Amino acid sequence: MVRAWVQVCVNGTRGGADGAAVPLSPEAIAGSAAEAVAAGAADVHVHPKTPCGRDTLSPRVLAVTLEAIRARVPGSVPVGVTTGAWAEPDPAARVARVRSWSALPDHASVNWHEPGAERVAAALMERGVGVEAGVWSGTDGAARFLRSPLGPKVLRVLAEVTDTGPASAEHSARALLSDLGEAHGRPVLLHGEDGGVWPVLRLAGRLGLATRVGLEDTLLLPDGRRAASNAELVAAALSWGTSARRGGP
Template identity: 65%
Template structure:
């Protein structure tokens, strides 16, 4: 399975290829699916470009994409979508609490959502998603406590998939980091599919490793702005086409 990750935390300041508005995200999705993407991961954004879990932001994005294509669509739940206030972050106003409140307020639901297991409150956020019938992508980042926490989690058998995320952006060492991450979680995925991907300089080397191992993977503007030959990508569809060309 090839997932397209449309935008991530990037904004127009990073590249003109980053889709931001619901209409732009819908068109980017249509093109990416036409190029061969089978699923979509998106970061709904406010008009000023900030990632948000507000139902007034998430709903229009999901509706626009849903009108354009009929494929599973997932969103992020990263802590930056509902940052902690300046004063105590461990009370009812914490980022985790606010993310849970946002999820419970959604009127349009994604098929799944990613939860970064190294972030505080991951268990509560994942539980809130499951309560609403939303699949959970367990984001396990290399070099973080996330994999170990996930392996101990009672929710681990209930996730939709494991999202093995290689934070090493060095193209030379990223594949080795990816193999170590896969070894770390191998005994605790409970038969769930594993989607392996990297970022920036590590994106294409890790994608090649995922394809060689027969794992699900992803590509898109979130993960890299460049094609395999180093040229800037015009859009997500061009990245998807390049990924599928490497698979064939």
């Protein structure tokens, strides 16, 4: 298994109601990320949180979170953050937040179906931050991305399958990949959500694509048990990916 095959998505929009395993504070996020990297993750994606657990693009919170992670995670491991519209609904305010960051992540995800996506992506690129183009199934994100002059400049495409049905997620994933076509020649990271996580992850392994896993995307292991940590999910993902590439069940 190539180490760079999996990104860990540490917490996402989840909160305290999702269980104690979901890290919310900078220290908890950093510790969970470090454990996941030790388990084999080669890239980190986090959602910095306010003290009340809300996603934020605040420069102060971002700086504290990045500092905590980089104190625990090897410097060779890239660290990325969200720029989801739920954290800052107004596109102009989202761009202003990016321009106000005092500490910079290695990359940031931009969901291409959201209003203002290209403006946010351009602001990130101006600051030297890599852009992960989030293209969700069930949206017009793929069409928008393929029309975008910024498409060839992104770091990678995050192909996110929003179909959570265990039996239908693989079909949705294949349709999304078809919609993306050559994806401007950029690398594609394929992943699913909740009930679709493991079928989509297995497909990514068969296709030789990068993928991601973590408590943002699922709280459950492949056998349905609740995951105790991001590290446990990463270890399971690496095992499943190896099996898929070898033609395992």
